[in-house]
Amino acid sequence: MSEFHSGFVCFVGRPNTGKSTLTNALVGQKIAITSSRPQTTRHTIRGIVHREHAQLILVDTPGLHRPRTLLGQRLNDLVRDTYSEVDVIALCIPADEKVGPGDRWILEQIRHMAPKTTVVGVVTKIDKVGKQQITEQLLAVSKLLGPTCEIVPVSATKGEQVEVLVDVLASVMPEGPAFYPDGELTDEPEETLMAELIREAALEGLGDELPHSLAVVIEEVVEREGRTDMLDVHALLYVERSSQKGIVIGKGGARLRDVGTAARAQIEKLLGTKVFLELHVKVAKDWQRDPKQLGRLGF
Numbered sequence: 001m002s003e004f005h006s007g008f009v010c011f012v013g014r015p016n017t018g019k020s021t022l023t024n025a026l027v028g029q030k031i032a033i034t035s036s037r038p039q040t041t042r043h044t045i046r047g048i049v050h051r052e053h054a055q056l057i058l059v060d061t062p063g064l065h066r067p068r069t070l071l072g073q074r075l076n077d078l079v080r081d082t083y084s085e086v087d088v089i090a091l092c093i094p095a096d097e098k099v100g101p102g103d104r105w106i107l108e109q110i111r112h113m114a115p116k117t118t119v120v121g122v123v124t125k126i127d128k129v130g131k132q133q134i135t136e137q138l139l140a141v142s143k144l145l146g147p148t149c150e151i152v153p154v155s156a157t158k159g160e161q162v163e164v165l166v167d168v169l170a171s172v173m174p175e176g177p178a179f180y181p182d183g184e185l186t187d188e189p190e191e192t193l194m195a196e197l198i199r200e201a202a203l204e205g206l207g208d209e210l211p212h213s214l215a216v217v218i219e220e221v222v223e224r225e226g227r228t229d230m231l232d233v234h235a236l237l238y239v240e241r242s243s244q245k246g247i248v249i250g251k252g253g254a255r256l257r258d259v260g261t262a263a264r265a266q267i268e269k270l271l272g273t274k275v276f277l278e279l280h281v282k283v284a285k286d287w288q289r290d291p292k293q294l295g296r297l298g299f
């Protein structure tokens with residue numbers, strides 16, 4: 001490849017198939033939010049991969065789901081826009097799970113919403129299975145996508161084949177100049193990243209019901225008076241019911257303190273300065289169904 005290629009890629013796939021982890025492995029810094037529970041990625045977060053011959057802009061979307069609430073619907077609209085705007089859609093299917101109806105449904109959505117967008121298959125988590133199973137999965141994915149699609153097996157956690165994936169993605173991108181200057185990793189405002197880090201910490205170890213009920217808003221970021229190396233960050237955690245407030249805060253506030261400690265460490269790493277993090281939990285009743293509240297919370 002002698003020409004420079006550049007363009008937008010979006011990783012799609014069932015929940016928990018390793019899309020965020022792969023984004024991080026490609027970009028080399030924690031940007032997208034990973035979690036062992038499904039559907040924690042809600043904002044479109046971009047990571048940028050710079051190589052000598054290519055620049056890939058990664059667009060991380062929330063999973064498609066059957067829209068039951070207004071929030072679900074808006075998330076789907078966001079996914080639809082993304083699908084038709086990117087150059088390549090990389091469909092992630094883990095090596096250790098059979099190709100199933102969920103994968104077929106997503107592929108149908110892609111072909112329906114963005115019939116012209118190139119699809120590349122990514123078999124993720126290959127470190128979890130043996131060679132034989134990887135081969136079988138490559139065949140199964142090839143059968144799903146058709147003979148003309150490229151398919152790449154990778155392990156994001158072990159860093160295996162990640163560069164091969166970069167090359168394959170670049171090869172199907174159009175020729176064109178870099179969109180972003182070298183060294184820029186994401187164009188997502190830092191506040192969104194901070195909010196996502198707090199949200200990730202607050203959801204850690206909780207059950208399945210809370211993820212969609214929790215929204216984080218950064219209220220204020222100010223430099224500590226007389227100091228250039230310390231930021232005061234005030235954040236509000238919105239839940240839908242007072243019972244959820246109790247869960248998030250924990251007994252005597254213990255849980256919220258832990259959340260604050262964990263999130264602060266991540267934010268300090270992100271910003272490279274000391275941070276004083278103040279968290280408050282508020283109940284915004286049924287915010288997922290209320291257009292006005294959704295707008296205020298950034299959806």
Ligand SMILES: Nc1nc2c(ncn2[C@@H]2O[C@H](COP(=O)(O)OP(=O)(O)OP(=O)(O)O)[C@@H](O)[C@H]2O)c(=O)[nH]1
Pocket residue numbers: 013014015016017018019020021022033034035036037038039040041062063124125126127128154155156157158
């Ligand atoms: N062994 C192994 N585990 C992985 C790999 N990639 C991701 N995982 C794990 O799989 C789980 C899900 O990974 P995520 O990256 O959060 O998956 P996702 O597709 O972004 O999930 P959603 O945001 O829910 O759509 C996490 O526990 C990861 O640590 C991999 O290459 N190998």
